[in-house]
Amino acid sequence: MAKSLGPVKRKFSPWTDPSATPFIRFENITKRYGDFTAVDNLTLDIYEREFFSLLGPSGCGKTTLMRMLAGFEEPTSGRILLQGKDLSGVPPYRRPTNMMFQSYALFPHMTVEKNIAFGLEQDGLAKPEIKARVEEMLKLVKLEPFAKRKPAQLSGGQRQRVALARSLAKRPKVLLLDEPLGALDRKLREETQFELMDIQHTLGLTFLIVTHDQEEAMTVSDRIAVMDKGVVVQVAAPAEIYEGPNCRYVAEFIGDINILDCAVTENAGVCVHPGHPPLVRLESDGMKIAVEQECPASNGAKVAFAIRPEKVRISLDPPVETDVNTAHGEVWDIGYLGDFSVFLVRLDDGRILRAAQANVSRLVDRPITFGDMVWLTWPLDGGLVLTR
Amino acid sequence: MKSSRFDSTVLTFCFAFLYLPIVILVVYSFNASKLVTVWGGFSLQWYRSLWSNESLMDAAWVTARVGVLSASIGTVLGTLAALTLVRFPRFPGRIPFTGMIYAPLVMPEVITGLSMLLLFVALDVDRGFWTVTIAHTTFTMCYVAIIVQSRLLTFDRSLEEAAMDLGCPPVKTFFKITLPLILPAIVSGWMLAFTLSLDDLVIASFTTGPGATTLPIKIYSQVRLGVTPEINAVCTLLIGLVTIGVIIASITTKRNEARRIRDEHAAIRGVL
């Protein structure tokens, strides 16, 4: 990527430092089940203390990848390195990774305390030491009063915390989280996301999380790897994934987006505004589009223009003195989301574009309503040219 | 509701049909009269005469020993067989193995009994206590295998993975996680095996020898001679024993059931 887009969450970006050594390295990993290729020649680096997400639809290979790191699956080819050491042939019970299972996998015949102590007992730690560590963990997840309960006597949120405490108790070098918050309701999920980030920061551990929930991935991660059909499509920080998707798949998978098929009409590398990227001109069924972007596409190339609804301005008045980056149509449908309203505008040529507008006032009747003829406009840096 | 009245009528009749003969048998075991059709007042005399009937008591003792021993061996073998069925989905010879597990469940007992007998004759083994025990072990292990298998099929494998992930080697994981969780199924398997052995007439008749007459064989030969109140008493005792066993077993399985349902719920929520 040419430049980082937008602010990152915190000043932590070892992946931009070419001298940094990766903590975990997936090296040309392929995993096949019979004819089915779950993971296809995948290479990926994860750095120490990173909160890393594997994001993708179900069946994209993300869980398989995580299970290979935990040791439950062996790669068909390729190798996984942890701190430079090859993990091939190391059974799960000798790997310095711990996993929080999607189903939590709490031992139903053991109390909360016993569940958390289980891993420590396997290491043969002394009794007082185990006791101290269990107490520390219970405190960390705020479950001290529930130490003597069985998992069945806990709520879903509490069980999730026990699972977290149990997998953290051994201070693993890497904590693997498989859809950790999938079973929680929305509000609890949001709270827990922030708690997870806090815990990760406090303990200074490396977290690898598997999720199909893009909001979750965006909230918690330092970096996200978007996966599709066994390959990583893009690896980047959340803001970069959102604002600068490198292909249609990522653009459509993360958030809401308008995509128009276009042809490049002019890409001469001319900078209109000093300091900005050069201007690319496109045409889509007569619609003239201009984007400020470094783009390898030559004249006549078929590309896609992508723009997020919140970057499209909707207005009853026509734009002044321009026929670029503008479209005219009728309001076809309105989705009221509380904080935002999404307008589906049917263009004069029949295509539909979405524009989102923040609901800044409490007015129930919006000035723009069904059937209104409206103008859509967007700035030069609002959209993106996608070459694949 | 109309259908609910129909349902309760059906249930009343069916359960009356199922229980009336047993209840009559139990009641008449306390009958002072020797005639089935005459109520001569409450009496425990048949239980007393039972106690002094040495050949019946011997048969009971043989039956109990055969039952405990064959149920125990059958439970171990059946559990291993269940593990094989569930955890080794692709091993050579799986299809005949599955066949051998399911066949004894439907095989007419005369065939099972005859075939076992012919084996013992061919091997030139003296028939008696041990041959009956082996025969019972063979058919009861299949019932245990089915029960334990059904528990293992719903077993959440991620529990074992979690244990291994936390540093527990496979064999230890089996004993610390898997075994405690499938134990209720193993216990009810044992109970079923024990009662099946206790009840069996046909297979025992074929495979037994001198000095190893089991209770059902004894009862059968007495029944053929006619109904005797003493047999009523034996049967009542056996029914009582089985009832207690079933109640204990159902209490343990109910707990197990609740746990299974919970596991499944957690998994389902995970899927959604």
Added chain:
Amino acid sequence: MADAPAPSFAKASPLRWLVVIIPYLWLVLFFAAPFLIIFKISLSDSAIAMPPYEPVFEGFGKLGDFLSALDFENYQSLVEDSLYLAAYLSSLRIALISTLLLLLIGYPMALAMARAPSTIRPTLMMMVILPFWTSFLIRVYAWIGILKPEGLLTVALQAVGLLAPDQQVEIYRTDYAVFIGIVYSYLPFMVLPLYATLEKLDGTLLEAASDLGCPPWKAFWRITFPLSLPGVIAGAMICFIPITGEFVIPDLLGGPETLMIGRTLWVEFFGNRDWPLASAVAVVLLLALVVPIVIFQNQQQKVG
């Protein structure tokens, strides 16, 4: 969601194979091998000796003599003596009628159980299982006391006035008594699989049918019954096969004219001490039971 198929982390160690080998060997030795022996003996001749058949296998040196002494004579007598054919057919007839009776009684019962409030369902379940755990022998024995001419049924009917004081119920030692005994003994075997499928049936399906204008009795035939067919088939198989080979019930409740193959086998074996012939009867019975099952399963697989 499940991205990954079943885990394969634990490489099979030699120790793990013991789990397979021990029960496997046991079943091969004590379950499969005996069938080969049955087959071999069914080809032998009856003899007054111990064991009461010849030839007896005497080492591989005399293998040729041994094999040449085997023949199909017993099967021939099975075909020639109409008694055996009649016994097979009679067994199948009794098993078929009993299975139909069981379905007729078991289905409404299972349905009523499945529709009962979920709080009492486990209790009902246990009430069905309980007699299933008590001895067959005892349950059949209980019916003797009821059905015999001077038994409780006669007394009861006389008391009600349905029977004159000098009349007696003539059911004991007839086929009717056998049907009663079989239905009584096998009812739990029929009800449990039926109940298992009916209970799992999604209640909203019937609500949907009713919502779409289907009256309850029609909904039963168009929704409930077709969906419960697997249970019907399972219950019928579980009952039909062992009933065909049933011995205790026809022996204790049936009359001298009640022909069932299990009883014939028993008599050949214990009464006439003709082991080879008994073995031939067993082989034919086994084939008569296994062949339909295999055909049925193949059919099922084609459908599935």
